[in-house]
Amino acid sequence: MTETGGSTGQFYAELNAAWAIAKKDIAIYYLKPNIIVSGALFPLFMFLAFAVGKPAGPSVMIPGLIAITILFSASSIEPVSIPIERRMKTFDRLVSAPVSLHAVVLGESLSGFLYSIGIALVPFIAGLLIFGTPILDIVPLVCGIILTAFCFATMGTLFAAYPTESPGDIMSMLNMVRLPLIFISGVFIPLESIPSVGQILVYFSPLTYGNDLIQAAYQGSTHFNALTDIAMLCIFILIFQIIANRLYKKFNE
Amino acid sequence: MQVIDVSHLSKRFGALTALDDVSFSVSEGETFGFLGPNGAGKTTTIRILTGISAPSGGTATIFGNDIIRDPIATRKQLGIVHETSNIYDDLTAWQNLMFTAELYTVGKPEREKRGSDLLELFGLLERRYDKVRGFSKGMKRRLTLAMGLINNPRLLFLDEPTSGLDVQSNLIIRDVIRDLNVQGVTVFLTTHNIEEANLICDRVAIINHGRIAAIDSPEQLKKTIQSVQSVEVAFDGAVPRRMEDLKLIPKVSEVRKEGDKFRLYTEDPSSVISAIMEYAKAHNFRVLSMTTFGPSLEDVFIKLTGLEIRTRGVSTVD
Numbered sequence: 001m002t003e004t005g006g007s008t009g010q011f012y013a014e015l016n017a018a019w020a021i022a023k024k025d026i027a028i029y030y031l032k033p034n035i036i037v038s039g040a041l042f043p044l045f046m047f048l049a050f051a052v053g054k055p056a057g058p059s060v061m062i063p064g065l066i067a068i069t070i071l072f073s074a075s076s077i078e079p080v081s082i083p084i085e086r087r088m089k090t091f092d093r094l095v096s097a098p099v100s101l102h103a104v105v106l107g108e109s110l111s112g113f114l115y116s117i118g119i120a121l122v123p124f125i126a127g128l129l130i131f132g133t134p135i136l137d138i139v140p141l142v143c144g145i146i147l148t149a150f151c152f153a154t155m156g157t158l159f160a161a162y163p164t165e166s167p168g169d170i171m172s173m174l175n176m177v178r179l180p181l182i183f184i185s186g187v188f189i190p191l192e193s194i195p196s197v198g199q200i201l202v203y204f205s206p207l208t209y210g211n212d213l214i215q216a217a218y219q220g221s222t223h224f225n226a227l228t229d230i231a232m233l234c235i236f237i238l239i240f241q242i243i244a245n246r247l248y249k250k251f252n253e
Numbered sequence: 254m255q256v257i258d259v260s261h262l263s264k265r266f267g268a269l270t271a272l273d274d275v276s277f278s279v280s281e282g283e284t285f286g287f288l289g290p291n292g293a294g295k296t297t298t299i300r301i302l303t304g305i306s307a308p309s310g311g312t313a314t315i316f317g318n319d320i321i322r323d324p325i326a327t328r329k330q331l332g333i334v335h336e337t338s339n340i341y342d343d344l345t346a347w348q349n350l351m352f353t354a355e356l357y358t359v360g361k362p363e364r365e366k367r368g369s370d371l372l373e374l375f376g377l378l379e380r381r382y383d384k385v386r387g388f389s390k391g392m393k394r395r396l397t398l399a400m401g402l403i404n405n406p407r408l409l410f411l412d413e414p415t416s417g418l419d420v421q422s423n424l425i426i427r428d429v430i431r432d433l434n435v436q437g438v439t440v441f442l443t444t445h446n447i448e449e450a451n452l453i454c455d456r457v458a459i460i461n462h463g464r465i466a467a468i469d470s471p472e473q474l475k476k477t478i479q480s481v482q483s484v485e486v487a488f489d490g491a492v493p494r495r496m497e498d499l500k501l502i503p504k505v506s507e508v509r510k511e512g513d514k515f516r517l518y519t520e521d522p523s524s525v526i527s528a529i530m531e532y533a534k535a536h537n538f539r540v541l542s543m544t545t546f547g548p549s550l551e552d553v554f555i556k557l558t559g560l561e562i563r564t565r566g567v568s569t570v571d
Contacts, residue, residue, distance in 0.1 A: 010325065013358040017356050019355075021356075023352075024344070027348065028341060028343045028344065088339060089335060089336075089337045090340070090341060092300075092335055092339055093335070093339055093400075095304075095305055096303045096328060097328065097356040098325050098326075098328035098329040098331075098357060100325065
């Protein structure tokens with residue numbers, strides 16, 4: 001189904017609708033128990049499981065914690081909210097509104113993005129106040145948090161396109177992707193130490209670039225470079241948005 | 254002016270044909286009923302016309318806009334009340350209304366004014382800040398209708414608006430539909446409630462197995478089956494085997510017991526009335542009341558959809 005709306009008025013209508021969808025998700029889903037467990041507690045326990053006892057200092061561990069917190073929190077809202085909305089038939093209300101599917105996908109992604117930013121502030125502030133971890137460059141940190149959060153929020157929206165009314169179905173599929181990402185993105189294992197097979201996969205993980213940017217803020221150096229990281233995250237966002245739009249259109253028909 | 258123009262619309266889900274070559278049009282200001290049994294294709298039609306799903310074939314325009322090529326322009330002028338009350342239980346009535354208004358880009362002062370007016374109209378103003386979770390089914394349905402009207406639509410789609418509701422909610426919703434019609438709003442209504450279609454609709458399309466069986470005004474549809482007339486009679490006191498006795502009256506094709514009354518279907522009501530009086534006199538019964546009826550929309554529906562209602566229960570015959 002082709003959707004047009006080239007005028008400025010329609011553009012603002014799309015943004016308004018996206019923001020309305022995000023606000024609705026914030027009001028309804030942020031405090032749902034399965035989202036708190038999946039988006040906030042799960043990354044914390046994952047981090048404790050892999051990081052406790054390691055000799056690395058806070059300047060290595062805090063950026064890793066921020067990165068996996070963003071991965072899990074940003075991609076946890078839509079896989080819960082969208083199947084519930086399908087079950088309650090409220091999703092029909094969104095797709096029958098006078099806006100394009102892009103606005104619906106953007107709005108859903110926006111709620112995951114904002115949730116993730118809020119959750120990511122916890123390890124960030126803990127790093128500052130408890131461990132006194134110095135931030136060497138704030139710009140890659142801000143870019144890293146924002147782009148990584150939006151990238152994984154869009155990824156969550158993409159997975160939620162699968163036409164099911166059960167959040168568990170989507171979470172299972174999503175975890176098949178999220179968990180391996182942790183080990184091929186330099187969060188726990190430095191990129192240089194990853195076996196040669198994994199060295200290729202590294203490039204296909206958006207978390208690699210997000211983690212690299214956030215690490216740069218704390219350690220002053222990047223594996224790639226900041227501009228490459230930013231460009232790659234933008235490309236991943238674009239790809240996820242396009243695929244998400246196509247899947248929602250396909251499954252809606 | 255034709256508000257809806259549907260031509261040779263079809264929808265297939267794998268091997269199942271949900272809509273098969275459906276064509277009809279709806280004029281401005283008309284209340285158009287889409288009547289059919291469950292699974293006939295009513296909701297599929299409404300989902301296609303509102304742009305939720307795409308047709309497998311055919312075309313449809315709303316206010317001259319092609320629903321496939323320009324769904325956004327089409328939807329801007331629509332109000333949609335879905336079959337289930339699809340509202341957010343964790344939001345208040347007011348939040349639900351305002352959210353819908355924002356999806357339709359209704360400006361803040363206008364949406365707040367209209368939201369208050371609609372909640373008052375539907376008897377929900379005092380509960381506006383309550384979460385919908387605690388609302389009754391009727392209240393949720395009224396709120397759903399209010400959400401469908403928040404953008405002041407020119408065309409309102411109502412999918413089974415009063416199905417399973419309490420009397421108060423039913424009356425409120427029917428009154429609102431009539432008022433909207435007076436204001437010139439075009440209403441497209443799907444229902445399996447025959448009496449509702451008869452009371453509200455200017456024209457009715459009867460759909461069965463994805464095909465349109467007939468389209469006309471309720472009165473014109475009734476005229477197509479004049480052979481189905483009936484005489485309703487009530488006797489004083491109950492007598493065993495009365496049903497069997499009445500079935501023996503000449504020219505009676507069917508007898509149904511309806512509460513304390515019997516309805517005798519016939520092509521010749523006057524001879525049946527005489528026979529009933531003779532039967533009563535012969536057995537010394539008193540006739541409490543007797544009324545003749547022309548064919549009802551239900552009779553038309555039964556004839557066209559092949560639904561057969563028997564006095565010993567209900568069975569469907571395709």
